[in-house]
Structures are given as structure tokens and as C-alpha cells.
Amino acid sequence: MHLLNFINSLILFLPLLAPTPIAALPASGPDPPVQARPPGGSVDHLNAYCQMSLWQHGPGQGASWTGWPLSSSPGSIPGFNFDANLNNQCVNLFELNPSGLAGELSSYIVTGWCECEFFARVECLHSLFSAYNRRDDTLWERKPDVDNMVQSYRCWYTQREQDFNWCTVSWQGVKPDSFKMIDGRKQVVWEKGPRWQDVIEKKEIGKCQSLPGRNKEEWQAISSVVINGCTCNFYSDEGCQGDGLGSFGNAGSVIVKDSFSPLFFEQGIRSYMCFHPVGIPQAARTDYDIAGKPGMPPEVNL
CATH class of the missing domain: 2.60.20 (Gamma-B Crystallin; domain 1)
Structure with a gap:
């Protein structure tokens, strides 16, 4: 009798000892891309790092974001730090600042060794314009073409060598x-x-x-x-x-x-x-002679 009870108990316990079935493995393929996001912070727009400032209204007004679209972490390009995961990656403005920046952008600055393209839809669809060492505080003057239209952007490393x-x-x-x-x-x-x-x-x-x-x-x-x-x-x-x-x-x-x-x-x-030049050119070059070759600029008073 005791032996029969033991066998019955063992039969009930055996399912708990059985190995757990292995879940089906995912189809083979590359790992999903890293959805890195650019670091924000205070920038001066005077150095070679890719830098961006975005404002809902005029500079310093309304919702904003300022930082490094290609990151300021160490990278593989000498003299320039960038994150390969951010190069050409689409970034939605809502993810940078959800409080009124997306679809309401009216001012921006892009400086450094990078070019950025802005889009009217998320996921970088419907291109509007691109910028390289450029500033525009009055997008509202171009309604309805670009003002309050930008939803996303992407930036890529460049020094515009062909322009130099x-x-x-x-x-x-x-x-x-x-x-x-x-x-x-x-x-x-x-x-x-x-x-x-x-x-x-x-x-x-x-x-x-x-x-x-x-x-x-x-x-x-x-x-x-x-x-x-x-x-x-x-x-x-x-x-x-x-x-x-x-x-x-x-x-x-x-x-x-x-x-x-x-x-x-x-x-x-x-x-x-x-x-290669960085920053916003506030004054036109003064060193061209009549033939378009290097010429001495006007003398500067002491």
C-alpha cells in the first residue's frame, strides 16, 4: 500500500522535473540598429564639433533643444568626435523635446563639420531643406513652406571639402x-x-x-x-x-x-x-582681387 502511494506521488511529480520546452529561435539576421539619441547641453557654435540649436519661436524663446547631433564622444575621425550610430540617423523632434518643438520650429543654427537635412514628417519623410554652417532666425517669414513644418532631421559628417x-x-x-x-x-x-x-x-x-x-x-x-x-x-x-x-x-x-x-x-x-571653416560667416570675404585670386584685404586701423 505504501509502495503504491509512493508510485502515484512520483507520477504526479514527474512533469515538474521535465525540461522546459525551448522557445523558437528568432530568424537569423543582423541585430536591430542602435537608436542612439544625441546628447544635449550648452554649445558655443564656434568649434568644429557638429552643433545644433533649435527654438520653437525666436532664439531662446519657447521650447528648445541644444546639443551635438553627431555626439561629442570620442570617434574614429582625427580631430572630430562623433558617434557612428548618429551619422545619417533620423531623429524626431518630439523625442528631443515633447513640449512644443515638433511642428512648431521657427529658428535654428547648425555649425561645425556636419550638414543637416530637415523634414516635414516624422522618420525623415518629405525633405524641406538642408543646412551647413547656417543660421535662420526667421523661418516664419517663409510661411507656409518651412515655418512650423519641421518634424524630424538627420545629420551627417562633412567638411564640404569641395567648397574649399x-x-x-x-x-x-x-x-x-x-x-x-x-x-x-x-x-x-x-x-x-x-x-x-x-x-x-x-x-x-x-x-x-x-x-x-x-x-x-x-x-x-x-x-x-x-x-x-x-x-x-x-x-x-x-x-x-x-x-x-x-x-x-x-x-x-x-x-x-x-x-x-x-x-x-x-x-x-x-x-x-x-x-576648413566652421561657424556662421557674418561678413563676406575681403581677400579676392579682380581675377578672383588671393588679394590683400583692406588695412585694419590700429
Whole structure:
């Protein structure tokens, strides 16, 4: 009797010991794409990183998003950090800011080494326009074509190399005349010194430039630099080493004077390096001659 009860109990327990059936495996194929989202934060629109600012109304008004469409994390392109998962990936504005940005965009800025295309529908359908180092604060002037129309965008890495032929960096030196008494005080009076221009061609992009034939005193005595058509970094030592003295320039013309950036001149420029232009060109280039070749821009007052 006891043996029969044990057998019956074992029969009831056996299903619990049986292996769980294996679920059907999914069909073989690539893993689904990573739906990365760009990091947001505060940007200055002055460097080579792909940067974007979006506003519901005018700049700083209404719902907004600011950040790096291609990410600022380390990437595989020297000198530029980007996330391959974000390159050419469609991003819906609703996912960046669900509080009134999608379908209500009226202002934007796109800068850096990237181009962005904007679409009237989610999932990047129905293209409206694209932008590269461009700003537009008045989309509302183009109703109903683009204002309050943008629902999504996609960005891709580019430096627009095909648009670059050459750029120029023009220097204005100064020299001390003498010590003179001015208003009862002994002061140094500066006069205009040498003026010269460096032409940066395609092959010289990203290469360090020195200031040959000019001694240390002349390097320090620079009153202004005019940059046309590129963005340049300046350094306090030879070989583009030492303290970085700033990054200036864009696709247009930029004048840097000692009164604007004293550190730039007081520490002395020893070398510099130029790149494809980034940022918004506020002023047209001033270095073209009649034949469309490099020409010295107008002289800058001290």
C-alpha cells in the first residue's frame, strides 16, 4: 500500500522535473540598429564639433533643444568626435523635446563639420531643406513652406571639402617708434610696421604654420590679424605647441585685434594651424582681387 502511494506521488511529480520546452529561435539576421539619441547641453557654435540649436519661436524663446547631433564622444575621425550610430540617423523632434518643438520650429543654427537635412514628417519623410554652417532666425517669414513644418532631421559628417580652394591669414605688425612724453607721462608710441599675408591652400589644411624670418619681438608686436575663408588655431610656441591662444575665423572675413583679445597678442604668436571653416560667416570675404585670386584685404586701423 505504501509502495503504491509512493508510485502515484512520483507520477504526479514527474512533469515538474521535465525540461522546459525551448522557445523558437528568432530568424537569423543582423541585430536591430542602435537608436542612439544625441546628447544635449550648452554649445558655443564656434568649434568644429557638429552643433545644433533649435527654438520653437525666436532664439531662446519657447521650447528648445541644444546639443551635438553627431555626439561629442570620442570617434574614429582625427580631430572630430562623433558617434557612428548618429551619422545619417533620423531623429524626431518630439523625442528631443515633447513640449512644443515638433511642428512648431521657427529658428535654428547648425555649425561645425556636419550638414543637416530637415523634414516635414516624422522618420525623415518629405525633405524641406538642408543646412551647413547656417543660421535662420526667421523661418516664419517663409510661411507656409518651412515655418512650423519641421518634424524630424538627420545629420551627417562633412567638411564640404569641395567648397574649399584657399584661404588667407593677413598680419599687421607694429613697431615701437620711441619713448615720448604724452600728457606728462613717458609712453611708448607704436607705429604701423610690416604687413604680410599667408595663403593657405588645400594641401596645407591641418598643417602647422610657423612665422619664419621674424624674430620674437616682431611676433609679439602684432596689432591685428584678418582671417578669410578658414578657421585657425593660434599657439604661443613653435610647432603649434604651448598655450592655445584662441580659434578664430569662418567662411567669411574675421578681424582679430589686440583690443578684442589681449591674451592673443601679449603672449606672442609663434605658430598657427588652419582648417576648413566652421561657424556662421557674418561678413563676406575681403581677400579676392579682380581675377578672383588671393588679394590683400583692406588695412585694419590700429
